[in-house]
Amino acid sequence: MVQRLLLKRPLSAHIHRLVLLLLLAVNIYPLLWMILNSLKTEQELSMNPFGVARKPMWSNYIEAWKVAKLGPYLVNSITVTLASVVLTLLVGALAAFFLSRFEFKSKGFLLVYFTFGMLIPIHATLVPLFIEMRTFNLLDNRLTLLFPYTAFNLPITIFILAGFMNAFPKEVEEAGIVDGCSVMGVFGRLIIPMLTPALATAFIINFLNNWNEFSFALVLISDSALKTLPLGLANFAGQYNRSYTLQMAGLTIVLVPTLLFYLSVQKYLTAGMTAGAVKG
């Protein structure tokens, strides 16, 4: 059977398969290389950068965790990320509901206005945002990152949620009214439950964006007790730029949970990216 398949396929199919397998390796290998090397001593790394460590140095991980202060950064990252995601989804779903299910004069303008946000070059806002936050006395605060993270993720969130809601039949609201629901009742009791798949996607996209965000944190946070993981990692790499195996261990500690999260949610992620992207 296998043989027959192999024979039936034209040569080009095999070439394509080869190319794809090669690209697969290109995607995986840098990560694997780092993880394997994170278990070596500094000396073994320079002698033998390929291959598996002769004697795995698990102590690299313990030391990296301590030296890089990954614990506190992890807590900060989780807090900021989750708070921003929840705020974005709440505010975004509400806005998307009115933009998608109601007709009013400024609707067209508002849709364009929000879409514009996806094209704003983030870094052009760093300086003014820094000054704005300083004016509000919001620099180096637990709440600092909440606002820019929410602001910059609202456009894509509204886009995904409104796009999904557009497909709901008109009868949803009509049924709600007949049952005596208020507008907010329709939103909370009828729309939100139907919106769950899109909310899941928006959640994941928001989560990854905030979890990985670097430049806002770099500019707006200088108190090391409030730093997030990407910022902490960058500092760690800068300070211990001679100890590569420690760096690799630290990076692996951060990389592996992100990958596990991705693998467990990737089905929703790709489904929703597409919902948002196709209409763009």
Add this chain to the structure above:
Amino acid sequence: MEILLRRKWIIAAGLLPALLIYTLFSVYPILSSIYFSLFKWDGFSPKQWHGLQNYVNLIGDGVFWQSIRNNLYFVLFSVLGEIPLGLYLAIMLNGKLFRRDGIFRTVFFMPVVISTIVVSLIWNMFYNYQFGLVNTALRAFGLDHWAQNWLGNPKLAIFVLCIVVVWQYTGLYMVIFLAALQNVPSEVLEAAELDGAVGFKRTWNIVVPIIADTIFASVVLCISGALRAFDLIFIMTNGGPNHSTEVGATYMFAQTFNSMKYGYGSAISTAIIIISFGLIMISQFMMRSLKR
């Protein structure tokens, strides 16, 4: 719904939180950046009116033009690398040959979800002079004289960075194109195969016009993404050596936060915005005329 529609204030109240946060922390900074660019300012003492002098200085600033050129390299590599490669992968993974192999999709999208900081640090080590994979491989093949400090070579560094960008973001466009392909009625693709268009080239020729709109949207996304490049360069080279990998965002950052020239930094920001939207408009125009 008619009864509800009359209560306009409910609509306004529902939209207000999103509108407020988005305007205050995303749109307003852009506008104030334009305003700040008209001053000479160190960020702390009172602002001094500077008129358009910052822009005059900008036009005569060689490093600024170098950074814009590097930005254009990023745009070029991204648009010509990520989009065709992403499209190729999407067509392959959508075809009968690979449809059932979920692992390809999972792995190709993986770099997109990894933090750019992690990606930058990994690739920094990859390009490391001593133990980096690139040099070790070259030495293994006896090409010792090719082994070098890749990120320290002013002629090569920017292209070395471009490779990392393509590595990181190709998967994003693959997923976008895969989604678009799923909306193409399968009869169309099957009919094409029946006609004998089994070959990749034929499929390509049939698929590209069908999802042209998605490709156009992706080009815009890709341009604005490439112009946003900052984290990667900040970590890997910080614009060096000797500004050879400087891009608009890193130059703006250095001028503002290291040299304390807030007005000048804002002028660079404004220039980035203008160039960004200019490029998007040009690409839109080009693609529209291409469609005809």
